[in-house]
Structure formats: structure tokens, C-alpha cells
Amino acid sequence: MKVIVAEDQGMLRGALSALLDLEDDIEVIGQAENGRQALELILELSPDICVMDIEMPEMSGLDVAEKLKELGHPCRVVILTTFSRSGYFQRAMKAGASGFLLKDSPIDELGAALRKVRQGGRAVSPELALSFWEAENPLSEREREVLRLAAEGLTAGDIAGRLYLSAGTVRNYMSEAIQKLEAKNRIDAIGIAERNGWI
Incomplete structure (x- = not known):
């Protein structure tokens, strides 16, 4: 099977590739140091699987998986993470x-x-499978967008301009998100959402 390894830490990427290459039925055909490079290699080399770190520069492993799904690309994605969020x-x-x-x-x-x-199956670490039963993300897509932009330091006015909404509507989304997350304020809401991997 042909595999691409995408990991932003060079030493880990090299070690992982070398160890996988030792397996008789696995051939590492490419390595990427960020998500954008991983996507380009997948589209160019058509591997069976891409083993991908979740947090990488330019595009995260999740961004790449979402893009491949959107494109209908057959490459399967296996996410590696240190986070059980x-x-x-x-x-x-x-x-x-x-x-x-x-x-x-x-x-x-x-x-x-x-x-x-x-072979068409799914593989999930037992520790991570348990986390699936934890709380679902309570935020709507719009609330996530507003929080994500607020986390980048944008004001309600800036966010309104970016999302083609009124500043009042943005404040309403923010207030909804704060309530749903039982946060004290906008900074607290951003922190809670980031810790849970919801934005």
C-alpha cells in the first residue's frame, strides 16, 4: 500500500516514515511538512492512505480531510494526534x-x-473512542465562525464586514455562544471552544 506521511516536526516525520517503510506491505511515497503540501502530494501521487498530524501549519489535518471529501478523492486519511479532544x-x-x-x-x-x-475499515484508538461519547459541539456553524474570527482579534464590526452581517447580529451570535458554553465572557468562550477543538 502506498502511504504519504504529513507531520510538521521533521524528526518525527522521518522516524515515522522509516518505521513504516520497514513493513513489507507499506511503501512511503512522500512526506509533507504542512497541510497544503500534503494535499498537493495526495493529488499528485494518489496514495492509498495519508497519515496526517492534526495540527500543522497552513492547513490542519482536518482541513485536508475535509477538502479530500469535498473533492471526492479516494485517498483515505488517518489522523494522528496528541490530543484526545x-x-x-x-x-x-x-x-x-x-x-x-x-x-x-x-x-x-x-x-x-x-x-x-x-480494507475499508475504520481504526480508532480506544482512548479516543471513549471521548466520542463526551459532549457534542453545542455551537452552530455561524457561532463557530464568529468565535473563530474573534479569536483572531477581530472586533464585532470587523466580523460583521467579513461575514456580511450586521454588527448587532454578530453580537447576538457571540452572546448565544457565550450562553451555550456557560462562559463568563467572549475571551472565556473562545478558550472553552479552543480547548474542546470546536473552533
């Missing part, structure tokens, strides 16, 4: 990821997971 897990499943594993999993576990995914 339920929000990330839910987004990965919605994006069509076939695997969601912790980075500290043993290499033979990763190899077995890739074989399972290659």
Missing part, C-alpha cells in the same frame, strides 16, 4: 477520516490500523 474526533469523523490514533501508539498498532483502513 472530543471536538477534534467528531470533526474528523464528519470529514470522513478513516482513522484517528494517538501519536504515542506503538508502530505495529499503526501498521495494523493502516491495513484495516486499506
Whole structure:
């Protein structure tokens, strides 16, 4: 099976690729240091699977998975993460990821997971599967957008301009998000949403 490894830490990317290459039935055909590069390599080389870090520069592993799903590309995505956040897990499943594993999993576990995914199955670390039963993301898509832009430091007026809404509507979305997250204020709401992987 042909695999691409996408990971922004060079040493980890190299080690992971070398270990996977030792498996008889796995060939690492490309390595990427950020999400955009991973997407370009997938479109160019058509691997069976891309093993992808969740947090990378330019595009996250989740962004790439969402883009591949949108394009209807057959490459399967296995997400590697150090985070057992339920929000990330839910987004990965919605994006069509076939695997969601912790980075500290043993290499033979990763190899077995890739074989399972290659055969059309799904592979999820048991610790992460438990987090699936945790709270669903309570925020609507609009509330997430407003919080995401607020996290970048934009004011209600800036966000209104960006999303073609009135400043009052933006304030309403913000107020809804604060209530749903039981946050004290906008900064607290952003923190809660980020910790859960909801924005």
C-alpha cells in the first residue's frame, strides 16, 4: 500500500516514515511538512492512505480531510494526534477520516490500523473512542465562525464586514455562544471552544 506521511516536526516525520517503510506491505511515497503540501502530494501521487498530524501549519489535518471529501478523492486519511479532544474526533469523523490514533501508539498498532483502513475499515484508538461519547459541539456553524474570527482579534464590526452581517447580529451570535458554553465572557468562550477543538 502506498502511504504519504504529513507531520510538521521533521524528526518525527522521518522516524515515522522509516518505521513504516520497514513493513513489507507499506511503501512511503512522500512526506509533507504542512497541510497544503500534503494535499498537493495526495493529488499528485494518489496514495492509498495519508497519515496526517492534526495540527500543522497552513492547513490542519482536518482541513485536508475535509477538502479530500469535498473533492471526492479516494485517498483515505488517518489522523494522528496528541490530543484526545472530543471536538477534534467528531470533526474528523464528519470529514470522513478513516482513522484517528494517538501519536504515542506503538508502530505495529499503526501498521495494523493502516491495513484495516486499506480494507475499508475504520481504526480508532480506544482512548479516543471513549471521548466520542463526551459532549457534542453545542455551537452552530455561524457561532463557530464568529468565535473563530474573534479569536483572531477581530472586533464585532470587523466580523460583521467579513461575514456580511450586521454588527448587532454578530453580537447576538457571540452572546448565544457565550450562553451555550456557560462562559463568563467572549475571551472565556473562545478558550472553552479552543480547548474542546470546536473552533
